[in-house]
Amino acid sequence: MEIIKISNVTRTYKIGNVETQALRGVDLSIESGEFTALVGPSGSGKTTLLQLIGCLDQPTSGSILINGQDVSRFNRNQRADIRKATIGFIFQFFALIPTLSAYENIEMPLLLNGIGAAERRERVQKMIQAVDLADRARNRPDQLSGGQQQRVAIARALVTRPTMILADEPTANLDTVNGKQVMDIMSRLNQETGVTFIFATHDPRVVSYARRVVELRDGLILENHAGAAAK
Amino acid sequence: MLLLYKIALRNLARNRRRSFFSALALGMGLALILLIAAVIRGETEGGLKSSIELQSGHIQLHAPSYDPDKSSLAWEDLLENPQAIAERVATLGPVIKAATPRLYASGIVTSSDHSLGVSILGVDPGSPANAPYQNGLVSGSFITADDREGIVIGEALAKKVDLRAGDKLNLLVNTSDGDVDQQNFVVRGIYTTHTPSLDEAVVLLPLAKTQAIAKTGERASSIFILLSGNEQLALVKPALQALPYQMRDYLEMNELFVILEQYADSFMIFIYMIVLGVTATVIINTLVMAVFERTREIGILSAIGMKGGRIMALFFAESSVLAVGGIVIGLALGAVAVWYATVYGFYIGDFGATGFAMGERIYAHMSAQDAISLTVAAFIVTLLAALYPAMVAARMEPVVALRGGK
Numbered sequence: 225m226e227i228i229k230i231s232n233v234t235r236t237y238k239i240g241n242v243e244t245q246a247l248r249g250v251d252l253s254i255e256s257g258e259f260t261a262l263v264g265p266s267g268s269g270k271t272t273l274l275q276l277i278g279c280l281d282q283p284t285s286g287s288i289l290i291n292g293q294d295v296s297r298f299n300r301n302q303r304a305d306i307r308k309a310t311i312g313f314i315f316q317f318f319a320l321i322p323t324l325s326a327y328e329n330i331e332m333p334l335l336l337n338g339i340g341a342a343e344r345r346e347r348v349q350k351m352i353q354a355v356d357l358a359d360r361a362r363n364r365p366d367q368l369s370g371g372q373q374q375r376v377a378i379a380r381a382l383v384t385r386p387t388m389i390l391a392d393e394p395t396a397n398l399d400t401v402n403g404k405q406v407m408d409i410m411s412r413l414n415q416e417t418g419v420t421f422i423f424a425t426h427d428p429r430v431v432s433y434a435r436r437v438v439e440l441r442d443g444l445i446l447e448n449h450a451g452a453a454a455k
Numbered sequence: 456m457l458l459l460y461k462i463a464l465r466n467l468a469r470n471r472r473r474s475f476f477s478a479l480a481l482g483m484g485l486a487l488i489l490l491i492a493a494v495i496r497g498e499t500e501g502g503l504k505s506s507i508e509l510q511s512g513h514i515q516l517h518a519p520s521y522d523p524d525k526s527s528l529a530w531e532d533l534l535e536n537p538q539a540i541a542e543r544v545a546t547l548g549p550v551i552k553a554a555t556p557r558l559y560a561s562g563i564v565t566s567s568d569h570s571l572g573v574s575i576l577g578v579d580p581g582s583p584a585n586a587p588y589q590n591g592l593v594s595g596s597f598i599t600a601d602d603r604e605g606i607v608i609g610e611a612l613a614k615k616v617d618l619r620a621g622d623k624l625n626l627l628v629n630t631s632d633g634d635v636d637q638q639n640f641v642v643r644g645i646y647t648t649h650t651p652s653l654d655e656a657v658v659l660l661p662l663a664k665t666q667a668i669a670k671t672g673e674r675a676s677s678i679f680i681l682l683s684g685n686e687q688l689a690l691v692k693p694a695l696q697a698l699p700y701q702m703r704d705y706l707e708m709n710e711l712f713v714i715l716e717q718y719a720d721s722f723m724i725f726i727y728m729i730v731l732g733v734t735a736t737v738i739i740n741t742l743v744m745a746v747f748e749r750t751r752e753i754g755i756l757s758a759i760g761m762k763g764g765r766i767m768a769l770f771f772a773e774s775s776v777l778a779v780g781g782i783v784i785g786l787a788l789g790a791v792a793v794w795y796a797t798v799y800g801f802y803i804g805d806f807g808a809t810g811f812a813m814g815e816r817i818y819a820h821m822s823a824q825d826a827i828s829l830t831v832a833a834f835i836v837t838l839l840a841a842l843y844p845a846m847v848a849a850r851m852e853p854v855v856a857l858r859g860g861k
Contacts, residue, residue, distance in 0.1 A: 280758060281854040301762055308760020315857070319755045323465035328458075333759045335458055380759070 227387055227420060228254035228277060233286030233296075234443075235272050246272040248443035249286070254422060256387070259414045261434035261451060262424040268440040270424040271392055277422065278311050278390045279303040291387065308336050312381025314391035314410075314423075318373040320365040326376045327352065327361040333384045351379040355409055371402025378409055382419065391423035395430055407433045459765075463772035466745065474777065477741040481781025482788055484734035485833045488727050489789035492829060493819035494796055495723055499716040500820055503709055508587045508681070509648055511708035512553075513688060516540065516678040516700040523703070526559045526574075526676065528631040533558075533674035534700065541678050547694055550687040555582035556675035558665045562628040564608070564658065569616035573608075573658045575628060577665025577675070584681050588646045588659060595620030595644030598661050605661070606640035609654030610647040618642050626658070630670040638668060649815050731833060735840035738777060742770055742844035753848050754856030763849035770848055774841030778834045785833065793821045 235247040247269045254260060254277075262270040275281040276288055279295050280303075288296045295306055312333075313319070320329045330351055334344045352358050355375040365373050374394060381389045391410070395403035411433050414421045423430070431437060434451030467474040507513060517523065521532045534540060537556030544554040558577035563570055578585055580598050588607065589597045598605040606626065608618065618624060620642050627637045640660075647654055666673060680695075682688060688704055695702050706713055746753070753766060796819035803817055 275854050278758070280857070281852070304757065304760050304762045307758060313758050315755075315758075317751075319751070319758070319857070321462070321752055321755060323462060323469065328461075332458075332756075336760045336765075 225256045226253055227256045227291055228252070229287075229289040230273075230277070231287045231289075233273075233276060233283045233288060235269075235276060235281070236284045245443055247276075247283070250440075250443070250445055252438060252445060252448070254388075254420060256420055257414070257418045258436055259411065259421045259434055259451075260423070260436040260438060261431050262422065262438050262440060263426060263431055264440035264446070265426060267442075269443040270440050272443075273440065274390050274392050274422065274424050277388075278313060279307050308333065309384070310387045312384065312386040312389040312419075314374070314377045314381050314389060314394045316393035316396045318365065318370065318377050318397070320373055320376055320380075322365050325362050325364055326357055326368065326372075329365070329376055330379045330383050333380060337384055347383050348379075351383045354382075354413065355379045369402070370398050371405055374398060374402070374406050375409060378406065378413070382413060382417065385417075386419060388420040388422060391421065393425055393427075394423055395425070395427060400429075403427070403429070459769050459772040460776065462769060463776050466749070467773055467776055470745075473741060473744075474780075477737055478777050478780035478784055480737040481734045481778065481833060481837055482784025484730045485782060485785025485830065486788035486792055488730050488829050488833075489785070489821065489826060490792040490796060490819070491726055491730075492723065492825045493793045493821040494801070494817060495719045496822060496825060497797070497800075497820035498817045499712065499719055501818055503705075503712045503716070505648070505650060506709050506712060507685075507705050509650065509653055511703075511705050512584065512679040513682040513685065513705045514680040514691070514695060515703050515708065516544070516680070516695065516698065517676065517703070519699070519701050521676065521701055523708075526561060528560060528629065528669055528671055528676075530631060530671065530674060533631075533671055533676060534678065535674055537673070537675035537678060540698075540700070543698075544678060544680055544695070547691050550683050550690055551680060552683050553582055553584035553679070553681040555579045555584045555679050556662060557677050557679045558662055558669065558671060558674070559676040560628055560665060560669045562626050562658075564612065564616060565625040565627065566616040566618050566622070571612060571616055571655075573612065573626075574656050575626070575665060575669075576657055576659050577662040577669075578659055579662050584679055585659070587648055591646040591648050592644045593647050595642065598643050598659060600661050600663065602643065602661050603664055604639070604641050605643035607644045607646055607659040608642055609657060610645050611651045611655035612658070613642070613645045615655060618645075620645055626668075628668050630668070632670055636668055636670070651815055727829070727832065731836045734781075734833070735836050738774060738837050738840035739843060741777070742774060742841055743847070745773065746770070746844045746848045750851065750856050751859050753851055754853050754858075757851070757853035757856060767845035767849045770841050770845035771838060774837050774845075775834075778837035781837065782830055782833060786830065789826075793819050797821065 230252040233250045237244045264270050276283050283296050287294050330348045331344055352361050355378055357375055395406055432452045437451045439447040518532050518534050541554040541556055545551050560575040562575050564573050580600050593610055598607050622642050623639050625639050627635055630636050800816035800818040
């Protein structure tokens, strides 16, 4: 089932009098349950595309349909609602709230979604075990390693049972061992839960996990082919 | 809501010192305005109370032609049979604390080589209206009704003309026929009302003696009436207005105090605005710094679906925690300052205006209404101070905030 349909999307940034076209007319369709890598060098537009799919930003032109809804013209609150209900994020810099414990960071999206206390507790416990951090639940981010922080971010992204997880360079700040661990978890959860994963990377080891690879260059999709994991 | 406060508390705890000083700034601001309010309230209420007790009473009745500015002793300007009028007033019930005839005259006190102009107050020595003078005796005793030679003078006058209780003085008095008379008196007592301008200018004689020396017969300048409280004025005023006398109430007689109180009230609003404005600026600065330090966190919260309204609520939660902390500090500091000013007061010395019954010390008086309204105002101002930083945070585009605002 197609959950994302991107049609002729452009995104132009204006800094002072200088206009930069980050995306120049992208068409892309993503099916439910995909494990897709957006690859390309710096400045190719993969992060911009991820931000547009994640409703963190709006395209200059074109349309983005998520579950059949055109989100490209949504207002701020509508975009916040769809992010809250449909999308989970994993960022390169872990992006945890430093004043909250691992448990509370994972719990936060559930609170925003108005989930009751008993169900919150059950879901957070389940996710924290899924990322193998049950013994670090009360630790704050600064008491966790980079790998552990990214695992908390994965749990937080998945706890609301979103339609898709968007990960921007999820292993860029991790060493090889932790990077592999994070990708293993993401891959396993994709298979177990069926949630769609789209991740931006330029790390070939990460790309090797993808079952589909979308290569971008200069704001355009250069190639769109099956990944190594699909073969 | 609990989570917002949990995050707010932890965010404030990140920079404990900064948060403490922000709360302290609010606390000091609140303590300052509480003290100012209490002092101003004490000054105006205390001044009015002194003036009523010492000079004006709550109500005075005069002959219709009496001009209070001239203190005329002409018979037609005085009340005939004043004791009967006072007794009639007293029948209005327990709201009348005292109703007593008084005769006002002017004269000159002379002692050895000193002489000074004074106001002579002829009083019924047995009336409770004389309590401030009787209770304020620093030496000697009070005059009695049949005392033909006794006089009570103020401490400031005694010092100026170098007199002590038991000493003799000469009093030159203007009489009702436009002439002057003089007599030697013995200083029976020396009083202080802690109002230097009054203590220097007012001497007390028994009413009968004053009538005799001023040649007014059994007449008096006024019936001096004290009520059980200021608010009783409206109750007795209609009954007294029905009498065939000129009536003046304490509001008319203390117009200066009333104007001063109104002026102080409006002036104080500006002072409150300045103090709370400075405090609000400190809070704004703290929260704006917090917004810029936590831009990326705001982006994260926004990315996971927190709406602008809730992000604003987060900053309001922080400012409300700061406000509560500041108010606790402010009430503690304010309570100490107000307590000191209430018990010990501030010495202002001789206010310098003759006839203006302002004491030599200002004592604070904190009303519950002032304390509550100023505390609520401080809380609201602190919350309002969060508006700008909260709006800055809520309006951040998540994609920009995630980049740290760049």
